[in-house]
Amino acid sequence: MTTTETFRALHRRPDPADPLILPGPWDAASARAFVDAGFPALATPSAGVAAALGYEDGRTPADEMFAAVARIVRAVDVPVSADVEDGYGLAPKELVERLLEAGAVGCNLEDSRGGVLKDPHAHAEWLAEVRAAAGDRLFLNARVDTFLRGVEDPDRALERAALYVAAGADCVYPIAAPPEVLPLLRSGIEGPINAFAALDADGRPGPSCAELGVRGATRITFGPGLQRRATDALRRITAGLRS
Template identity: 70%
Template structure:
C-alpha cells in the first residue's frame, strides 16, 4: 500500500490533485466543470481525446462493464478497474467507490491512491437506507484526515434518491459534510428547481447529474451546479449504439 500522503502514478501526483481541485473554482455560472464517466480504459481514452480536462468513474458503469449489478462489485475488482482507467490516460481521474466497501478510512485512502485516482466519491446510504448524517460526517472527517490534501473528496447526498423530497434534508447533510472537510457535495437526484436554494445555502462546489429530458449542462450551471457528472448514463448511450450495431450485423448475416 502507498502511504496516504505520498504521490502515486501519473494521476496521483500532488500537482494533479491540486490541478483537479482548481478546476472546481472560479468558474462562470454557465461553465460548469463537465466530467464524463469512463467505465473502462477504452472509454477513458475516448473522453480524454475529446478534450475533457478530467474524468470521474461511475461505480454503476464500471460494475456493468465487469458483469455485476450496481453495488455488487467486489472492492478488489473496482480498484483494479479504476487503476486500469487511470494508467490509460494523462488527465486526473476521480473514482466512485460507493460507500467505501467497509474499509477503515486509512486503508480506503491508501487503496484509492494506489489506484492512481486523485478524487473519491463517497455516498451516504447503505442498502437503500440513509446513514445517520452526523455519524457519516464523522467518518468523512476521518477520510479527510487520512488523505490530507492528497484526495479531492466528493460527498454524495442520497436523500432525494431515497425519497426524501424536502430540500432541507439535503442541505443539512451537505453542510455537515462540508464542515467535515468534503471538497464538494453531490445531492444526487436533486430536482433542478431546488438547485438555486441549495446553491445559496451550501458552501463550496456542487455536483449535479442531468435528468433525461431535463435542463442541459449550461442551464444546470446557471441554476447552481459547479460540476456535472453523468453516472452510468454515458455507458447506457454507448450500449444502445452497440445494440443497434449488433442488430445491423445480425440482419446482414
C-alpha cells in the same frame, strides 16, 4: 502543481454557465475516448464500471473496483476521480491508501447503504476520518442521497451537506435533486456542488449542462448514463449486422 491540485483548480469556475463536465469512463477505452474529445478530467461511475465488469450496481467487489479504476488512470493523462460507493466497509486509512495506489485524485462517497440513509452525524464523523487520512491528497465529493431515497425536503439535504462540508468534504453531490431546487441548494451549501445530468434517448442532457451551471452546479456528472447509451448503440449496430 500535483494532479490533485490541478483537479481542485478545475472546480474554480468564474462563469456559472461553464461548469466542469466530468464524463464517466467505465474502462480504459472509454476513458481515452473522453480525453480525445477534450475533457480535462474524468469521474468514474460505480454503476457503469459494475456493468462493464459483469456485476449489478452495488455488487462489485472492492478489489475489482479499485483495479478497474487503476486501469482507467493508467490509460489517460488527466485527473481521474473514482466513485467508490460507500467505501466498501474499509477503514478510512485503508480506503485512502487504496485510492492513492489506484492513482485516483478524488472519490465519491455515498451516505446511504443498501438503499437506506445513514445517520448523517456518524457519516460526517467517518468523512472527517477520511479527510484526516487523506490530507490534501484527495478531493472528497460527499454524495447526499436524500432525494434519491425519496426525502424531497431540501432542508434535509442542506442539513447533511453542512455536516459533510464541516467534516472536510471538498464538494457536495445532492444526487437526484430536481433542477429547480438547485438554486436553493446553491444558496445554502458552501463550496462546489455536483449535479447529476440525465441523458435523453439521443444522449443529450436535459436541462443542459450550462443551464445546470446557471442554477448552481459547479460540476456535472452523468452516472452510468454514458455507458448505457454506448451499450444501446452497440445493440443497434449488432442488430443491423444480423439483418
